[in-house]
Amino acid sequence: MMRLELVKRAEKSRLMSVLSPIIAVALTVVFAGIIFAAQGHNPLSGVWYFFLEPITSLWGVEQLITKATPLVIIALGLSVCYLSNNWNIGAEGQLTIGAIVGSIPPILFPDFVNPLVLPLMLFLAMAGGALFALIPAKLKTTFGTNEILTSLMLVYCANLFLDWMVRGPWRSPQGYNFPITIDFHEWAVLNAVDVGGIYINLSAPIALVLVILLAVVMRSTLKGFEIRVLGQSPRAGSFAGFSNRRMTAFAFALSGALAGLAGMMVVMSEIGKLQPVISPGYGFTAIIVAFLGRLNPVGILIAGLVIASSYLGGEAIQTSLQMSSKLATVIQGVLLFFVLAADTLILYKVRLVTGREGESAHA
Amino acid sequence: MGEGTGDSTGEMLRRVGGDMPLLEVRHVIKRFGSFAANDHVSLKIMPGEIHALLGENGAGKSTLVKIIYGSLQPNAGEILWKGKPVTVASPAEARALGIGMVFQHFSLFEAMTVVENIALALPNCKATRELADTIARVSANYGLPLDPNAHIADLSVGERQRVEIVRCLLQNPELIIMDEPTSVLTPQEADQLFVTLRRLAEEGCAILYISHRLEEVRALCHHATIMRRAKVVAEADPARETVNTLAQLMVGNEITRVVREKGKLGPEAILLKGLMQVAQDAFGVSLKDINLSVRSGEIVAIAGIAGNGQTELFDVLSGEELAESEGMVIFAGEAAGLMDINQRRLLGAAFVPEERLGHGAVPALKLSENVVLTRHGTGEGIARRGFTRFGKAGRIVEKVTSLFDVRKGVIDPEARSLSGGNLQKFVVGREVERTPKILIIAQPTWGVDAGAAAVIRQSLIDLSRKGAAIVVISQDLDEIFEIADRIAVISRGQLSKAEDADTLTPEKVGLLMAGGAEKKGAAAA
Numbered sequence: 001m002m003r004l005e006l007v008k009r010a011e012k013s014r015l016m017s018v019l020s021p022i023i024a025v026a027l028t029v030v031f032a033g034i035i036f037a038a039q040g041h042n043p044l045s046g047v048w049y050f051f052l053e054p055i056t057s058l059w060g061v062e063q064l065i066t067k068a069t070p071l072v073i074i075a076l077g078l079s080v081c082y083l084s085n086n087w088n089i090g091a092e093g094q095l096t097i098g099a100i101v102g103s104i105p106p107i108l109f110p111d112f113v114n115p116l117v118l119p120l121m122l123f124l125a126m127a128g129g130a131l132f133a134l135i136p137a138k139l140k141t142t143f144g145t146n147e148i149l150t151s152l153m154l155v156y157c158a159n160l161f162l163d164w165m166v167r168g169p170w171r172s173p174q175g176y177n178f179p180i181t182i183d184f185h186e187w188a189v190l191n192a193v194d195v196g197g198i199y200i201n202l203s204a205p206i207a208l209v210l211v212i213l214l215a216v217v218m219r220s221t222l223k224g225f226e227i228r229v230l231g232q233s234p235r236a237g238s239f240a241g242f243s244n245r246r247m248t249a250f251a252f253a254l255s256g257a258l259a260g261l262a263g264m265m266v267v268m269s270e271i272g273k274l275q276p277v278i279s280p281g282y283g284f285t286a287i288i289v290a291f292l293g294r295l296n297p298v299g300i301l302i303a304g305l306v307i308a309s310s311y312l313g314g315e316a317i318q319t320s321l322q323m324s325s326k327l328a329t330v331i332q333g334v335l336l337f338f339v340l341a342a343d344t345l346i347l348y349k350v351r352l353v354t355g356r357e358g359e360s361a362h363a
Numbered sequence: 364m365g366e367g368t369g370d371s372t373g374e375m376l377r378r379v380g381g382d383m384p385l386l387e388v389r390h391v392i393k394r395f396g397s398f399a400a401n402d403h404v405s406l407k408i409m410p411g412e413i414h415a416l417l418g419e420n421g422a423g424k425s426t427l428v429k430i431i432y433g434s435l436q437p438n439a440g441e442i443l444w445k446g447k448p449v450t451v452a453s454p455a456e457a458r459a460l461g462i463g464m465v466f467q468h469f470s471l472f473e474a475m476t477v478v479e480n481i482a483l484a485l486p487n488c489k490a491t492r493e494l495a496d497t498i499a500r501v502s503a504n505y506g507l508p509l510d511p512n513a514h515i516a517d518l519s520v521g522e523r524q525r526v527e528i529v530r531c532l533l534q535n536p537e538l539i540i541m542d543e544p545t546s547v548l549t550p551q552e553a554d555q556l557f558v559t560l561r562r563l564a565e566e567g568c569a570i571l572y573i574s575h576r577l578e579e580v581r582a583l584c585h586h587a588t589i590m591r592r593a594k595v596v597a598e599a600d601p602a603r604e605t606v607n608t609l610a611q612l613m614v615g616n617e618i619t620r621v622v623r624e625k626g627k628l629g630p631e632a633i634l635l636k637g638l639m640q641v642a643q644d645a646f647g648v649s650l651k652d653i654n655l656s657v658r659s660g661e662i663v664a665i666a667g668i669a670g671n672g673q674t675e676l677f678d679v680l681s682g683e684e685l686a687e688s689e690g691m692v693i694f695a696g697e698a699a700g701l702m703d704i705n706q707r708r709l710l711g712a713a714f715v716p717e718e719r720l721g722h723g724a725v726p727a728l729k730l731s732e733n734v735v736l737t738r739h740g741t742g743e744g745i746a747r748r749g750f751t752r753f754g755k756a757g758r759i760v761e762k763v764t765s766l767f768d769v770r771k772g773v774i775d776p777e778a779r780s781l782s783g784g785n786l787q788k789f790v791v792g793r794e795v796e797r798t799p800k801i802l803i804i805a806q807p808t809w810g811v812d813a814g815a816a817a818v819i820r821q822s823l824i825d826l827s828r829k830g831a832a833i834v835v836i837s838q839d840l841d842e843i844f845e846i847a848d849r850i851a852v853i854s855r856g857q858l859s860k861a862e863d864a865d866t867l868t869p870e871k872v873g874l875l876m877a878g879g880a881e882k883k884g885a886a887a888a
Contacts, residue, residue, distance in 0.1 A: 011773065011780060220753075222739055222746045229736065233725045238683050239716060240736045241705035 006348040016345045021299070023345070024338035025306070031334050041321055049320045050331070054312035058197045064308050065200055066270070069207045070095075070262040070279070072304035074286035076214050077255030079295040083218075084231040086251045090136065090151030091259040092283025093158035094129040098260015099267045100162055101128025103274050106188035107170055107181050117187040122264060129260020130253040132158065137252035141245045147252075155283070163276045170274065181274040190269040203265040208301075210258070215297040227251070259283055288332065292339055307332060383446055385410045385569050386431065386462075386538055391440030393426050400426040401437070402593040408538065413560060413570045415580045415601060417613050418590035419784075419812040424573055427590070428540055431571070432464045433457040458484075463536030465527045465544055473516040477509055481530045502529045505559040517644065519670025528556075532563075539563070540571045543810050545579060550840055550873045552668070557583050575812050576841070577606040589613055610813060624828070626848070629659035632801050632832035634693040638686060640679050648672035650679065653858045655851060657832040659800065662823060663861050664835045664847035666872050672856040673805065673836050674717070680803045680834070681714040682707045694801055705740030711800035713737075715791055715807065717836075719783070723790040726779035730771075731756040733778050734763075734793055741797065763792035767818055784815035791819050795826050802826060805836040820846050840869045852876055 029047055036046025054060040074091050081088040102125025105117050135154060139145040163179070172182040192199035218224035230237035230247045237244065267278050289307050293300030314328025384407040393401040400423045408414045418424045429435040431442065433451035441448050444460055451457050454464070471480050478498055482490040495511035502509040507525040515523060524544065531539055541560075545553040560570055560583065574580055580587060581601045589597040589612045597612045604612075638653040650672050657663045667673055678684040679692065686692050686700030693699060694710045704714070714737075716722040724733045734756035739746035745755055757775060764771070767788040771781060778786060791807060807823065808816035824846055827833045836853075837843050843850060844864060851861035852875035859875055 011777060220751055221749050222735075222751050223749065225732070225735060225739070225751050229725055229728070232727055233721050235718070235722045236725045236736060239681070239704065239714070239722055241682075241703055241708075241740055 003353050005351045005353050006344070007351050008348055009346075012346050013349070020342035020345050021294075021302075021339060024335065024342040027338045027342075028331065028335045031338075032331050035327065035330065036323075039323060041323065046317065046321065046323075049316045050313035050327075051309070053320070054309060054316050060312060062198045062200065063312055064305060065198070065204050067311055068304040068308035069203045070266050070282045071286050071289045071307060072207045072301055073203075073210060073262040073265075074255075074259045074283055075289040075293060075300045075304060076210055076297060077258030078286055078290040079293070079297070079300060080214070080227055081251040081255045082231075082290060083295050084227045084247050084251045085234070086137070086140075086248050087148045088133065088136070088151050088252055088255050089148050089287065090133070090153075090155050090158075090283070091255060091286055092279065092281065093151070093155035094133045094256040094259035095263030095266075095279055095283045096155075096158040096162050097132040098125040098129030098256070099263035099274065099278055100165060101125060102260065102264040103181070103184075103267065106184040107274070110182060110185060113185050113187055115187055117185075118190075118268075121188060121268070122261060125260040125264030126257035127260075129256040129258070129263070131256070133252040133256025133259070134249060137249045141248050147248075151252075162274065162278070166274050166276055172273075179276050183273050184268065188268065189272050190265060192269070201265075201269045203262075203269060206261075206265070211297045211301045218297065259286075288336060292336060294343075306335070310335070383410075384408060384443070385412075385445060387443040387446075388427070388431065389441050389443065391427070391430060391437045391442070393423075393430060393435060393437050399593050401430070404440070404590070404593075404595055406588050406595065408569050408571060409586075410537070410569055411564050411567045412586055413564050413572055413584045415584035415587035416571055416573045416590065417577070417580065417587055417609065419613055419814055422590040422613075423593040424590055425542070428464070428542065428571070428573065431457070432462060432540060458534055458536075461535075461537035462540065463531035463534050463538070464540040464542070465524070465531050466542055471515045471523055471526060474514065476512050476514055477518075477526050478511040480515060480526060481533060484530050485533065497533065498529055501532055505529070505532065507556075507559075517647070519668075519674070522670055536568065538569045538571065540573075542573045543575065544572075545574065545576060550869060551876075553579065575816070577601075577609045577813075578841075580609065581606065613813070626660040626828045628661055629830055631656050632659040632695055633657040633834060636691055636693065638679065638691045640675055640684065640687065642675065643684070648675055648856045650675055650856045653856075655834075655858060655861060657834055659830045659832045660827055661848040662827045662833040662835060662846055663849045663851065664837055664843040664864075665851050665853050665858065666837060666840065666843055666876055667853035668876050669838060671854050673853060675856070676853065676858075677714075677716060677803065677805050677836060681716070708737075708741045713794035713797055713799035713802050715794055715802070715804040717805040717809065719786050719790050720779060724778040724786065727777055729775045729777055730760045730781075730789060731775050733789075734759045737793060738797065743797075759793070759796060760789075763789055763796050766796065767792035767822065784811040787811050788815055788818060791822065795822050798826065798829060798831070800831055802831055802833045803836075804833065806839075807835060807837065808839065808842055816842070840872060843872070844869060 029051060032050060033043035033047050037043040055064060074095065078088060078091055102121040104124060105112060105121055132154065133151070136145070136147045136150040139150050140147045166181055167179040170181045172180055174182070190201040190203060192201045218227070226237070226242045226247065229240055230242055230244055234244050262282065263279060266282070267274065271278060285307060289300060289303045292307065293303035310328045310332050313331070314325035317323040317327060318325040386408045388404060388406040391401050391404045392399065404423065404427055406427070416424050416427070426435060430437050431451065433453045433456050436452070442451060443449065449460065451460065472483070476490070478495045479490045481498060482494055498509060498511040502525065505528070507528055509522065509525050509529060515526065518526070528544070545556060557579070564570060572580070572584055581604065584601045587599045587601045587609070588595055589599065589609070591613065599609065599612065601609065633656070635653050635655040638650055640650040642649045648671060653676070655663070665673070665676070675684070679686050682699070682702055682704035689698040689700040691700040694707060694712050697710055699707050699710060720726045725736065728736070731753050735745055735751050735753065738756070738759070739751065745752055760775060763769060769781070769785050769789045769792065771785065781789065787808065791804070794802060802823070804823070807819050811819065820842065823833055823835065835843070835847065847864045849861040850864050850867055850872060852859045852872060854876065
C-alpha cells in the first residue's frame with residue numbers, strides 16, 4: 001500500500017514560497033490544455049491563444065497594462081485590510097464614490113480649466129473613497145457590525161447613486177438625453193504617452209510606485225509591523241500598544257482611497273466622463289488579485305497581470321477558436337484553486353509512504 | 364539510580380494491576396526530519412496504575428503522548444492495548460479504545476459553552492439538557508465545580524482545565540493522559556484532584572501523569588518513567604525516591620536551587636490607590652478598592668485562584684485597560700492610570716502576560732519581530748522615525764538567548780516553533796534584558812520544566828536585587844514562597860494586605876485564596 005502523507009514543517013519553507021506560485025501556474029496551464037482538448041480543440045493552440053497570443057502584440061501589452069493597473073492599485077489597499085483582519089468587500093463601491101467625488105471639478109466647475117485640476121481630482125477621489133470606506137469601519141468599531149455585509153451592501157448604494165446622478169442632476173444638456181455627464185476638459189483627463197510603441201498613461205507608473213511604497217511600508221516600517229501583528233493576534237497587538245479600532249479605520253480609509261484613485265483614473269483615461277457603469281467589476285476582481293498575490297505587494301503586481309491576461313485570453317479564444325469567453329472565468333477559478341493548494345507546500349512537505357514502512361510503523 | 368539505568372529495571376519494581384499491561388509501547392521511534400524526538404521508547408502502563416512520565420521540556424514526553432493518543436504516527440515500533448497490537452490512527456480511535464487526554468494547552472472553542480464543547484467530543488454531538496445535568500453532576504462529584512452553560516471565553520485558565528478533565532471523564536476512559544494538570548490549581552484544589560485521581564485508579568482506570576512537580580509525583584504516582592533527550596533513561600518507584608534523586612534522573616545533573624538574599628529596599632515604585640475597575644463583560648471580575656505599595660528592590664507576589672481578577676488586574680496595570688482615574692496607578696511617582704502601555708514602558712515598566720502565545724508573543728512572527736513587539740516604544744531606537752530596525756532586535760534576541768539559555772534550532776525562529784519553556788524564557792528575558800525599574804509578571808513559570816523555572820525565578824530575584832520593583836501574579840505557591848518578599852492574595856477582585864512572606868505558610872495563603880481574603884479586605888476597609 002502506498003500513500004501520500006503531509007508532514008508539517010517546523011518553519012515556513014522559503015524555497016516553496018517562491019516555487020509554489022510557479023507550480024500553480026504550470027498546473028493551471030496543463031489543466032487549461034485538458035479543458036481545450038475536452039472542447040475538441042488542439043490543447044497546444046488553445047494554450048497559445050489563451051496565454052501567449054494576447055501579449056505578442058504591442059497593442060495586447062497595452063491592453064494588459066490598462067486592465068492590470070486598477071486591479072493592482074485596488075488590491076494593494078485590500079491587502080492591507082485583509083492582513084489586518086478587516087474584510088472590506090466593497091472596493092467596487094468605494095471606487096464609484098471616489099470617481100463621483102473626484103469628478104466634481106470638471107462637471108460642476110467646467111470653466112475652472114487649469115493644470116491644478118488633475119491633482120485636485122485625484123485628491124478628491126481618494127478622499128471620497130476613503131470617507132465612503134469609513135462607513136463600514138465606523139459601524140464595525142461602534143456597533144460590532146459585520147463589515148463584510150455592510151461594505152458589500154454599500155456597493156449597491158454607490159452604483160445606484162452614480163446611476164441617479166448621471167440620469168438626474170449631472171446629466172449633460174448636450175447629451176441627447178443619454179445618461180452621461182458632460183465631457184471632461186483637457187486638464188481633467190489622463191492622456192496616453194508613447195513609450196517604446198506602447199501608449200500608457202500616468203496610472204501605470206503610479207501603480208508601480210504604490211507597489212514599491214507598500215512593499216517598503218510592510219517590510220521595514222512600524223506601521224507595516226502593526227498591520228501584521230494586529231491581523232495575526234489582536235491581543236498581542238494591544239500588548240504592543242497598537243489599537244485595533246484605529247487600525248480598522250486606517251485600513252478601510254487606505255483601501256477606500258486607493259479604490260477611489262483607481263476608479264478616477266479609469267474614468268479619466270478610458271471614458272472622459274461619468275456614465276451609469278464605469279468599472280467592469282475591478283473592485284471585486286481585485287479581491288482575487290489580492291489573494292492570488294498572497295497579500296504581498298510584488299505578488300499583487302504579478303497577480304494583477306495574470307488576471308488581466310486571462311481577460312484578454314478569454315477574448316482571444318473567442319475570436320480565434322470561437323470558444324466561450326466564459327472559459328476565462330473557469331481558468332481564473334482553476335488558477336486560484338491551484339495557488340491555494342500549492343500554498344500547502346509552504347507549511348507542509350509531501351512524503352510518499354510505501355507499504356512496508358507504513359506497516360512497520362503501525363503494526 | 365544513575366545515568367546508565369535501563370528500562371529493564373522496571374521489571375523488578377512493584378507494580379499494581381496484575382501482569383497484563385493495559386498499554387505497552389515497544390521501541391517507538393519518531394523522527395522529525397533528522398531529529399529523533401523519540402528514540403526506542405518503551406513504556407508499560409498497568410490497569411489502575413498512576414504512572415508518572417517525567418522529563419525536562421523537549422525530552423520527548425509530548426511526542427510520546429501524542430503517539431499514544433493517535434495525533435502523531437510513529438516511524439517505527441509498536442503499541443499494544445491489553446496485549447493486542449493496535450494502530451492508533453487518530454485521537455478518535457484512541458477515544459474509541461478508551462484512552463482520554465487532558466491537554467496542557469486547551470483545545471476548547473472559546474465562543475461555545477461548556478456543554479457544547481463537551482458535546483463535540485461525544486459520539487452524538489448533542490448539547491442536551493441531560494448532558495448539562497450530567498456535567499454538573501460529574502463535575503461536582505469530582506470536586507471540579509463548573510457551570511455547564513458558561514462560555515469558554517469567560518472562564519479562567521483553571522476553569523478551562525476543569526472542562527477538559529470533565530470532558531475526558533464523561534467518555535469513561537480506561538486510561539487518562541494528564542499533561543501538567545495541577546499547574547493551575549491551588550494546593551487545596553490539587554489535593555482534591557488527587558482524591559479524584561486515586562478514586563479513578565481504584566476503579567481500575569490507569570492514569571499517565573505528566574508533571575514537573577516532583578513532590579506531587581512522589582505522593583501520587585505508583586510508577587515513574589523518566590525520559591531524557593528522546594530516550595527512556597530510568598524507571599522508578601517514586602515513593603522510594605526523593606525529589607532530588609528524581610530531579611537528578613530528569614536533568615542528568617544537580618539542578619541549581621534558587622538563591623535569595625534579602626534585598627535593599629529603595630523608594631516606592633508602584634503604588635495602587637483605591638484601584639477600582641468595573642468588569643468589561645458580564646463574566647469578568649470587577650476590581651474593588653485595591654491598595655498596594657511595592658518598593659524597588661522587593662518582589663511582591665499576588666496569589667489567587669484563576670479567575671479572581673488577575674487578568675483584569677494585569678490589564679489595568681499594563682495599560683491595556685485604562686484605570687478610572689490617573690491617580691489610581693502610580694509608577695515611579697508618576698500618575699500612570701490613564702497612560703497607554705507604551706507610555707508606562709517609557710516610565711521604566713515592563714510586563715509579561717500569562718499567555719505566552721497570542722498575548723506575549725505573536726506565534727507566526729520571528730523572535731526578532733517579537734522583540735519589536737514590546738520594545739518599539741521604549742526609546743531604545745528599535746523603531747526610529749517610523750522605521751523598524753530588525754537588526755537591532757536580532758542582537759537583543761542573541762543576548763536574551765545566551766543570558767537565558769533559550770534553545771532554538773535556527774538563529775531567528777518563529778515564536779511558535781519554540782517549546783513552552785524556551786518561549787517563556789524568551790518572553791521573560793526580553794523584558795528582563797532591559798533592566799526595567801518595574802516589572803509586572805503573570806504566571807512566570809506556568810507549564811515550564813524545573814530547569815527553565817529555576818532560570819526564570821533566579822532572574823526575577825536578581826532583577827529585584829538590582830533595584831527593580833516586581834509584582835508576580837501567580838497561582839503556584841511553591842514559586843511564590845521561593846521568590847516573594849511579601850505576599851498578597853486576590854479573591855473576587857479584592858486584594859488582601861501584602862504580608863511578609865516569612866510570617867506566612869502555604870496553608871495560610873491557600874486558605875486566603877479560597878475566600879478568606881474577602882473578609883480580611885472588608886475588615887481592613
